[in-house]
Amino acid sequence: MSIRKIIADKRDGRELSSDDIARAVQSYVKGDMSEGQMGALLMAIVLRGMTVAETTALTMEMVESGQRLDLTGIPGTKVDKHSTGGVGDKTTLVVAPLVASFGIPVPKMSGRALGHTGGTIDKLECIQGLTTQLSPDRFRAQIRDIGVAIAVQTDAMVPADKRIYTLRDSTATVESIPLIASSIMSKKLAVGADAIVLDVKFGRGAFMQDLASSQALARAMVEVGFQAGKKTVALVTRMEEPLGEAVGDGPELVEAIETLKGGCGGRSDFVELCEIVAGHMLTLGGKTESPKQGRKLARQGLDSGAGLAKFRELILAQGGDDSILGDPEMILRNAIRTPVESPNSGYITEIDAKRIGTISRDLKATWGESHRRQLCGVWLRIKVGEKVSKGEPLAHIISPPQPTVSASIVQAVQKAFQIGEQFQQFSPVLAEIIEH
Numbered sequence: 001m002s003i004r005k006i007i008a009d010k011r012d013g014r015e016l017s018s019d020d021i022a023r024a025v026q027s028y029v030k031g032d033m034s035e036g037q038m039g040a041l042l043m044a045i046v047l048r049g050m051t052v053a054e055t056t057a058l059t060m061e062m063v064e065s066g067q068r069l070d071l072t073g074i075p076g077t078k079v080d081k082h083s084t085g086g087v088g089d090k091t092t093l094v095v096a097p098l099v100a101s102f103g104i105p106v107p108k109m110s111g112r113a114l115g116h117t118g119g120t121i122d123k124l125e126c127i128q129g130l131t132t133q134l135s136p137d138r139f140r141a142q143i144r145d146i147g148v149a150i151a152v153q154t155d156a157m158v159p160a161d162k163r164i165y166t167l168r169d170s171t172a173t174v175e176s177i178p179l180i181a182s183s184i185m186s187k188k189l190a191v192g193a194d195a196i197v198l199d200v201k202f203g204r205g206a207f208m209q210d211l212a213s214s215q216a217l218a219r220a221m222v223e224v225g226f227q228a229g230k231k232t233v234a235l236v237t238r239m240e241e242p243l244g245e246a247v248g249d250g251p252e253l254v255e256a257i258e259t260l261k262g263g264c265g266g267r268s269d270f271v272e273l274c275e276i277v278a279g280h281m282l283t284l285g286g287k288t289e290s291p292k293q294g295r296k297l298a299r300q301g302l303d304s305g306a307g308l309a310k311f312r313e314l315i316l317a318q319g320g321d322d323s324i325l326g327d328p329e330m331i332l333r334n335a336i337r338t339p340v341e342s343p344n345s346g347y348i349t350e351i352d353a354k355r356i357g358t359i360s361r362d363l364k365a366t367w368g369e370s371h372r373r374q375l376c377g378v379w380l381r382i383k384v385g386e387k388v389s390k391g392e393p394l395a396h397i398i399s400p401p402q403p404t405v406s407a408s409i410v411q412a413v414q415k416a417f418q419i420g421e422q423f424q425q426f427s428p429v430l431a432e433i434i435e436h
Contacts (some may be wrong), residue, residue: 001019001023003023003027003033003037006020006023006041007037007040007041010041010044010048011040011044011048015053016057017057018053018057021054021058021061022057022061024038025062028164029163035167039167039170039171039173042171042173043173045173045176045178045179046173046175046179049176049177052223052224052227054178055182055224056224056227058179058182059182059189059228060186060189060228062158062160062161062164062183063186063189063190065158065159065160066156066190067136067154067156067157067190068157068189068192069107069136069140069190071105071140071143071191071192072192073140073144074105074143074144075105076103076105076286077104077195077285077286078105078106078193079106079193079194079195079197079281080106080108080188080191080193080195081108081198081199081277081281082196082199083199084184084198084201084206084207084208084217086201086203086205086206087239087243087247087354087356087357088118088242088244088246088247088356088357089118089199089201090120090253090256090270091199091243091270091273091277092108093120093257094260094302094307095274095278095281096314097260097307097308097310097313098260098278098298098302098306099148099282099285099298100146100147100310101147101301101306101307101310102297102301102306103147104281104287105143105147105148106143107139107143107192108120108149108151109151109152109153109187109191110150110151110153112152118247118249118252118357118360123249123250123252123256124150124253125249126250126374127315128321128324129319129321130315130318130319131318132152132318133151133152134149136154146314146317148310148314149314149317149318151318153187158190161182161187164179165183177217177220180220181221182224184221185225188225189225189228189230193230194230195232195281195284196225196230196231197232197233197234197277197280198221198222198234199234199235199237199273199277200214200215200218200235201214201236201237201238201239202214202237202239202431203239203353204240205352205354206239211431215236215432215434218234218236218432218434219234219434221234222434232435233435234435235277235430235432235433236430236431236432236434237430237431238427238428238431239353240351240353240384241269241353242353242356242357242380243273243429244259244270244380245270245380245383246378246380247356247357247378247380248360248364248374248376248377248378248398249373249376249377250331250335250374250398251332251377251378254329254331254332257324257325257328258328259274259302260305260311261302261305261308262302262303269426272428272429272430273430274298274302275295275302276295278294278295278298278301279291279292279294279295279296279297280294280433281294282297282298311325312325331374332375332398335398335399335400336398336399336400336404336405337396338396338404340393340394340396340397340414341390341392341393342389342390342391342417343390343414343419345387345388345389345390346387346388346419346420347385347386347387347388347420347423348382348383348387348417348418348419349384349419349420349424350417350418351384351417352415352416352417355413355415356416359397359412359416360376360378363376363377363397363409364376376399378395378397379395379396380395381394381396382394384424387423388419394413394414395413397410
């Protein structure tokens with residue numbers, strides 16, 4: 001079938017065959033299909049949607065466009081996790097070593113910051129000497145030897161997705177559940193894990209703004225995972241306020257390490273999410289019979305220091321300086337902390353996660369590619385549902401000594417907090433669990 005006919009069929013609402021989708025993707029990667037034609041097909045998909053079969057075919061074709069990791073020689077059920085992105089989301093830094101400490105291999109390919117949301121790789125690279133550039137052989141060897149690796153995805157993996165994603169951005173075809181699902185799942189499937197836990201966020205600080213959209217995306221990805229023969233669970237979680245206390249690469253790394261130390265480290269919402277995600281990963285990996293048991297086991301792993309010990313192994317395996325685990329605040333030693341005072345007394349009713357994330361991103365942008373970027377962020381001193389007095393710090397803006405933080409930035413952070421007279425009960429971080 002000609003490319004023109006494939007575009008016309010989708011435009012008219014007809015279901016494309018797997019051969020049609022393979023023809024389009026392969027032609028585009030080879031350069032035989034123009035960007036205009038692919039842009040037209042993407043727009044037709046946005047307007048007409050895709051069936052589960054079409055979405056799965058598109059996902060698998062993008063996977064086949066590049067290199068795949070073969071982890072079949074590594075014993076045990078390999079479990080991956082993915083987050084759709086949020087403000088203050090440093091969950092991978094905790095759950096990957098935590099789950100691996102129980103003998104479940106965790107192969108994790110992560111990304112850098114996107115928009116107002118942070119990136120796991122940027123946070124991990126705050127550790128002196130640590131590399132996230134791992135060759136496939138080194139990645140596999142590390143999974144075999146210590147059970148966990150966190151690396152940046154190579155250009156050789158899923159090249160079709162990279163090209164299509166760039167085109168989607170320029171043709172206003174980003175907002176499509178099938179296209180988002182296939183983009184995410186193609187990268188997950190290429191890593192070679194046996195099971196996947198998806199953290200699909202919704203709210204003002206997330207990519208998906210409302211619950212219904214996040215539920216639709218979660219269902220689509222779970223279905224693709226099922227069709228691909230992977231055990232897949234999606235956790236629909238809230239992202240109205242920042243997750244935990246810290247926002248920014250260095251600050252989030254500090255909070256993650258403190259959480260791995262167990263005890264009272266970490267804000268309750270962040271610890272709660274880490275335990276939930278880890279609990280599902282432990283269950284999919286066959287360590288526990290239920291996520292509830294898995295969550296209890298995860299809590300034990302935090303309290304015992306097992307997760308922290310495994311994180312040390314990861315740092316050393318990837319060439320990093322593990323002394324940071326003894327004194328995580330050393331990352332922020334040269335930073336200044338500018339207080340943001342509450343303008344009045346009352347209860348915190350809202351914290352605009354997107355605004356906080358944007359401020360943190362803009363602070364980083366001031367320093368370009370300088371290592372001082374890791375000193376930039378916002379550290380919340382109070383969360384939704386808590387009481388605050390006038391003049392009490394709502395947060396501290398973390399930044400390098402020069403230039404000093406302007407009054408406008410302080411005001412911007414202050415405006416992210418909504419203060420009311422009545423106590424407002426906060427909602428649990430987990431809204432729904434979706435599985436096949």
